[in-house]
Amino acid sequence: MNEINPFEGNTRRRRRQGIAWRFVFQASTIVGIIVLTALLYNVINESFGLAALELEIDPASLAVDGVALEELSQEQLAQIFQANVSAGLYRRYATEKPFTERTREEVYDLVQERVIRPQLVKTWTLFETLFERDAIEAELAEKYPGARLQFFSWLNPEFVQRPQSSDPLRAGVRTAILGSLWVIAITVIFAFPIATGAAIYLEEYAPETRLTRLIQTNINSLAGVPSIIYGILGLAIFVRFMQPITSGAVFGLVDDPTTANGRTIIAAGLTLGLLIMPIIIINAQEAIKAVPNSLRNASYGLGATQWETIWSHVLPNSIAGILTGTILAVSRAVGETAPLVVIGASTFITFDPDGPFSKFTTLPIQIFQWTSRPQAEFRNIAAAAIIALLLLLLALNAAAVLLRNRYSHRY
Amino acid sequence: MTTKALDGAPSLAKRPRLREAGIQGFLFLCGALSVLITVGILIVLGKESVSFFTTQQWENSNRPLAQELEAVGASIRVGEGGATLRAGDIIRVRDEIMEVVSVDGQTLTVVRGLQGTEPAAHETDLEIFRSNRVTLGEFLAGTEWNPQIGRFGILPLVTATLMTSTVAMMVALPLGLSIAIYLSEYASSRARSILKPILEILAGIPTVVLGYFALTFMTPLLRSVFGNDTVEIYNTGSAGIVIGILILPLVSSMSEDALSAVPRTLRAAAYALGATRLETAVRVVVPAAFSGLAAAFILATSRAIGETMIVAIAAGAGPALTANPFQAAETMTGHIVRISGGDLSYDSIDYNSLFAIGLVLFFMTLFLNIISQRVVRRFREVYE
Incomplete structure (x- = not known):
């Protein structure tokens, strides 16, 4: 007989339900981790791998007396170069800069670029490289009989040091990294003092008035405005309206006023400054709020003025929090792309930025640019640039964590 | 009754502190900047949007003048085909802007010399441009976005x-x-x-x-x-x-x-x-x-x-x-x-x-x- 216990009711079913849902909740949490892993896997997978190269001339055939090309001297390389290119091309390079004045590395690069002329025909991912080697070799033999297989780490020291190029084999991110650093420097110089000042005002001085509440609500709302709107604002104000200043024309830095262009590092820095200001203010307010009132009262008790109290007691005790918040805001600015595209970051410049009035490109812009190209090999260098960007962000965040651990006080 | 302070004792009245007030004023400005940013966003977006809705875009109607046009006279003949011209359309021939009052086949009745332009003589085969202003209704309810053809x-x-x-x-x-x-x-x-x-x-x-x-x-x-x-x-x-x-x-x-x-x-x-x-x-x-x-x-x-x-x-x-x-x-x-x-x-x-x-x-x-x-x-x- 299956007697139903009135106190048991549907306890069992409820328990089972509880366990099932618990499993669902746990699984959702794991999804987050899986996605992060997939992202890292995807980027690393694309940054390393085999590539098929088609060469004009086999470098082995250029060896002199059994000495490989890599170990030849400057003079030998120059001779090889002269022997293998047309007389006109050689003359052009010689008039540009005599071969006797070029370093060994420069001549070696020239031989690579003009004589051997490697062309990427196909690239494979790391996964394919490791597990489908046979298929790759079969494909190579069938489709690209003349090509040679070479393992590439797309992220390498030269990649970080080379300027931009339209050839994925010689493209690098130096211009982009320098551009990012310049922009961030301007952003911090502009945003940090003003945002900290605003936070001090709101926490230490502001009376309980409607104006104060308006400012506070406004800051909270600004933090939620899409970044692209800041880009549009920057385009209208910094790039266009303040063009004489942001292009450097008023400082006499532009030779011809008609070519003045406000799409410069300083315009970008100011735009990003506006973007991260609300974030810094909110973080700094939290840090200042955490300073106990007893400290302020002690200072007043000793006869200090309000500013003396803030400067010598409130700020030293909250500066770690303020700086941590600033670094986190800056790491947001480092990865910001949309506003910079809108204000017109140059997509292709090969020279290093030389000051705040220079045209620029940044690391995220570069990644966006390469990702938008249809050729697969640009995906590989985009992945390498992403790793560089993530490393930069990791360093910034590590600095923030260290700062917090080193200077945090508890009252 | 005396209001005079005791000789030699420091005054207890609040002294003006210029430096303090200056710093406070500066910090207030920092806080107020955030309001300025919002105002800036609104002004910039609003101003340029207004010019988006008010700027006249000239679009070739592909109906050139079919007959010479004198500096006076309200009737013009236009070519066949091309865009449909309706009463109320604003058109432009070279520098002169006119408004179409009525359409009868290939003959348009127009008001000459609008928007500060002078009526002038125009020769045959001059292109007629039609004004294409983006209206708010068109912007919010239109189902096609194609700036090349003015949509x-x-x-x-x-x-x-x-x-x-x-x-x-x-x-x-x-x-x-x-x-x-x-x-x-x-x-x-x-x-x-x-x-x-x-x-x-x-x-x-x-x-x-x-x-x-x-x-x-x-x-x-x-x-x-x-x-x-x-x-x-x-x-x-x-x-x-x-x-x-x-x-x-x-x-x-x-x-x-x-x-x-x-x-x-x-x-x-x-x-x-x-x-x-x-x-x-x-x-x-x-x-x-x-x-x-x-x-x-x-x-x-x-x-x-x-x-x-x-x-x-x-x-x-x-x-x-x-x-x-x-x-x-x-x-x-x-x-x-x-x-x-x-x-x-x-x-x-x-x-x-x-x-x-x-x-x-x-x-x-x-x-x-x-x-x-x-x-x-x-x-x-x-x-x-």
Whole structure:
């Protein structure tokens, strides 16, 4: 007989339900981790791998007396170069800069670029490289009989040091990294003092008035405005309206006023400054709020003025929090792309930025640019640039964590 | 009675402190700058949007003058074919602007020399341009966005934005809420201290990297699941899923804060009545934290609408009115990025349209942010 216990009711079913849902909740949490892993896997997978190269001339055939090309001297390389290119091309390079004045590395690069002329025909991912080697070799033999297989780490020291190029084999991110650093420097110089000042005002001085509440609500709302709107604002104000200043024309830095262009590092820095200001203010307010009132009262008790109290007691005790918040805001600015595209970051410049009035490109812009190209090999260098960007962000965040651990006080 | 201070004693009256007042004034200005930024955004977007709606765009009607035109006279003959000219149209012949009063076959009756221009003689075969001004109705209700032929209906851009945001919320809402319930109701504090930072890493990844992820990982994944014929290379679905991943940490951490703020006594009461942990979480804690959860979702939606790089990379270029998440469609933000890339010339219709789209975007997100703040105030359950 299956007697139903009135106190048991549907306890069992409820328990089972509880366990099932618990499993669902746990699984959702794991999804987050899986996605992060997939992202890292995807980027690393694309940054390393085999590539098929088609060469004009086999470098082995250029060896002199059994000495490989890599170990030849400057003079030998120059001779090889002269022997293998047309007389006109050689003359052009010689008039540009005599071969006797070029370093060994420069001549070696020239031989690579003009004589051997490697062309990427196909690239494979790391996964394919490791597990489908046979298929790759079969494909190579069938489709690209003349090509040679070479393992590439797309992220390498030269990649970080080379300027931009339209050839994925010689493209690098130096211009982009320098551009990012310049922009961030301007952003911090502009945003940090003003945002900290605003936070001090709101926490230490502001009376309980409607104006104060308006400012506070406004800051909270600004933090939620899409970044692209800041880009549009920057385009209208910094790039266009303040063009004489942001292009450097008023400082006499532009030779011809008609070519003045406000799409410069300083315009970008100011735009990003506006973007991260609300974030810094909110973080700094939290840090200042955490300073106990007893400290302020002690200072007043000793006869200090309000500013003396803030400067010598409130700020030293909250500066770690303020700086941590600033670094986190800056790491947001480092990865910001949309506003910079809108204000017109140059997509292709090969020279290093030389000051705040220079045209620029940044690391995220570069990644966006390469990702938008249809050729697969640009995906590989985009992945390498992403790793560089993530490393930069990791360093910034590590600095923030260290700062917090080193200077945090508890009252 | 004497008001004179005692000789030699310091005055107790408040002394003016110039330096203090100066510093306070400066700090106030710093705070007020934020208001200036908002005002700046509104002025800039508003001003350029107004010129977007008021600038006359001249469009060739392909109906040249069929007969010489004297400096006086109100009747002109135009060629056959080309665009239809209607009464009320503003037309331009060389520098002279006229208004069409009535149309009779190939003969137009016009009012000459409008908008400060002088009536002048014009020879045969001169091109007639028709003014094409974007009206607000056309902008908000038009179903085609094609600046080349003067079509500025924002609907395709808005629907694409809604599409990506809806997909994003369909990913982020259930996942985010589940994560929040797990972290606040089930997880040990040790597990929480490991899981939360991992989720926060996701929030810190630059959106351009997530865009790359959408294009090189999510899209191929979708294509291998649903077939290459169904899923286009650029599609709103894959962009939406990745935006969902981007806002997942925002939803989960804000929701978790809301759930943890529910007092322990409520949970204890539920357990005492014999509720299981699941029943406590779903029937007691979640309803009690409703205002916080709703605010989190609304804020996340606003983030999803404003998200730019993921859609610019993965959702496709070219506005399209489609309800299929596997097709390419350009969102508002994606369109802004595409047309502003490269040297955009000032005062062109493209430049002005940027601000009109920006204004719509700004109001959409502002509206959601305000609603979110309202919801918190209106539905907040206050405990003790």
